[in-house]
Amino acid sequence: GQNIDQPTEMTATEGAIVQINCTYQTSGFNGLFWYQQHAGEAPTFLSYNVLDGLEEKGRFSSFLSRSKGYSYLLLKELQMKDSASYLCAVRDRGYSTLTFGKGTMLLVSP
Amino acid sequence: NAGVMQNPRHLVRRRGQEARLRCSPMKGHSHVYWYRQLPEEGLKFMVYLQKENIIDESGMPKERFSAEFPKEGPSILRIQQVVRGDSAAYFCASSPERGATEAFFGQGTRLTVV
Numbered sequence: 287g288q289n290i291d292q293p294t295e296m297t298a299t300e301g302a303i304v305q306i307n308c309t310y311q312t313s314g315f316n317g318l319f320w321y322q323q324h325a326g327e328a329p330t331f332l333s334y335n336v337l338d339g340l341e342e343k344g345r346f347s348s349f350l351s352r353s354k355g356y357s358y359l360l361l362k363e364l365q366m367k368d369s370a371s372y373l374c375a376v377r378d379r380g381y382s383t384l385t386f387g388k389g390t391m392l393l394v395s396p
Numbered sequence: 397n398a399g400v401m402q403n404p405r406h407l408v409r410r411r412g413q414e415a416r417l418r419c420s421p422m423k424g425h426s427h428v429y430w431y432r433q434l435p436e437e438g439l440k441f442m443v444y445l446q447k448e449n450i451i452d453e454s455g456m457p458k459e460r461f462s463a464e465f466p467k468e469g470p471s472i473l474r475i476q477q478v479v480r481g482d483s484a485a486y487f488c489a490s491s492p493e494r495g496a497t498e499a500f501f502g503q504g505t506r507l508t509v510v
Contacts, residue, residue: 328501382452382494386438
């Protein structure tokens with residue numbers, strides 16, 4: 287089975303940097319995903335890591351350490367529109383399904 | 397290129413009725429996944445389908461729930477004899493192949509059982 291933990295809530299200020307952590311214990315691993323979900327909307331793909339290290343994409347970066355079962359999503363130059371839930375998800379060895387954490391609700395204030 | 401289309405966006409059913417949720421994947425995608433999101437909970441995998449085949453239904457409740465993805469037309473998630481506990485947001489995602497690095501989600505169907 288899979289167990290994924292991430293903080294329930296975080297707050298940050300516009301223009302700042304925030305790091306959202308995710309730890310996982312899995313019986314199989316074939317990639318870690320981060321999604322953004324605004325209230326009442328579809329999850330939107332942000333990043334994918336399968337090898338250790340940092341993947342950078344604009345203001346967003348994602349890091350993975352497979353030996354530690356750990357990932358983080360780094361958001362720079364925060365904007366008000368970044369207020370959303372951020373979902374960490376692990377794909378199983380079968381390449382098919384994603385197991386999601388409960389999400390981290392990020393509130394960006396002026 | 398239209399995204400993943402789900403309908404209806406909102407569905408209200410009385411206890412004991414049937415609910416049918418539809419999902420049209422993105423053009424060129426033949427892999428469909430259904431997830432359920434309960435209030436204050438994460439997305440939970442339900443079923444993975446390819447055209448005319450159920451690949452993995454390990455997340456589906458054993459009773460009242462079924463899914464199909466026919467050769468023609470959308471994928472359907474069917475819930476028979478709905479109960480209040482079925483109230484949730486149901487999301488569909490699609491990908492062009494197994495193991496794709498990205499799956500695209502639809503806007504979801506919010507089912508309310510009264």
